[in-house]
Amino acid sequence: MPAPQPYAPDPAKGVLNVDWPLFGELSRALALRVAREWSPELIVGVATAGVVPGAAVAAILDLPFHSILISRRYSTEQVRETPAVFGAAPSDARGKRVLVVDETCDSGQTMRLAVGAIVNAGAREVRTAVSFRTGSFLPDYYALATEAMIILPWDREILLDGELRPNPKYAGLLPE
Numbered sequence: 714m715p716a717p718q719p720y721a722p723d724p725a726k727g728v729l730n731v732d733w734p735l736f737g738e739l740s741r742a743l744a745l746r747v748a749r750e751w752s753p754e755l756i757v758g759v760a761t762a763g764v765v766p767g768a769a770v771a772a773i774l775d776l777p778f779h780s781i782l783i784s785r786r787y788s789t790e791q792v793r794e795t796p797a798v799f800g801a802a803p804s805d806a807r808g809k810r811v812l813v814v815d816e817t818c819d820s821g822q823t824m825r826l827a828v829g830a831i832v833n834a835g836a837r838e839v840r841t842a843v844s845f846r847t848g849s850f851l852p853d854y855y856a857l858a859t860e861a862m863i864i865l866p867w868d869r870e871i872l873l874d875g876e877l878r879p880n881p882k883y884a885g886l887l888p889e
Contacts, residue, residue, distance in 0.1 A: 719884040722862035728886050729845075729861040736866050739844050739856040740769035743814075746854050747842055748774060753812035755805055759783050759827050763815035765867055766844045770814055779803035781813075783826050796823040798830050807835035812854075817863060818843045821850025862886075 722728050731739075743766070747753065753776060758767020760782040771778035782800030813827045824841050831839050842854035845863055869887060870877045879887055 718882060720862060720882050720886065722886070723860075726860040726862065728864060729859055730864050730887065731866055733866045736766075736844070737769070740766055741773060743842055743844060743854060743856040744770045744773035746856070747812060747840075750854075751812075751840060752810065753840070754809040755779065755803070755811045757781055757803060757806065757811055757813050757827070757831060759813065759815040759823060760800070762817075762865065762868070763843075765865075766816055767814035770812070770842065777805065779805060781827055781830055783823050783830075796826050798826050802830040802834035804834065806831050808837050810838045810840075811836040812840055812842055814842045816843065816865060817845040817847050818850045818852055818855075819848030821848075821852075824850060824852060 747770070753774070756767050756771035756774070756776050756778045758764040758778065758780045760780045764780050767780065768778050781798070781802055783796055783798050811831050813824065813831060815824060818824050828839050828841060840854070841852040843852050844856050846852060846855040846858040847860060847863070864883055864886060869880055869883065871880045
């Protein structure tokens with residue numbers, strides 16, 4: 714498999730290197746923000762990157778956690794990526810207040826698909842939460858708004874040739 718190509722972030726927007734302590738504080742802040750305004754009964758994380766903050770929020774709120782697989786894929790007719798649902802919504806959503814959690818949201822395409830799938834599964838009420846609001850879509854809850862390119866702690870290193878190494882797509886963007 715070829716190595717990922719490095720990202721070229723917009724210099725005007727910068728790069729936000731998120732370490733584990735910051736991720737923990739953002740998850741805590743997000744969970745508290747939700748708990749002060751609403752009482753979800755189930756947390757659903759959008760796989761793949763939304764599973765980590767979703768599980769953290771579920772643990773902090775002491776609620777059950779499930780995931781739903783919504784991924785970006787390349788369309789043959791278009792150059793841009795389009796999200797698609799690849800997994801079924803959890804049946805546990807039926808009749809419940811469900812919080813859908815992802816790591817970021819920009820245009821909201823992925824979040825809208827996730828919410829639609831959860832509504833179709835019979836949820837009574839669905840709200841959205843993200844660690845990072847990065848674009849025009851306004852989720853119900855978010856921990857931090859930024860236009861910066863975000864490097865998540867679980868994405869800094871990947872397995873290459875049998876060893877954990879800095880992720881090549883972040884070449885020159887990670888501290889030494």
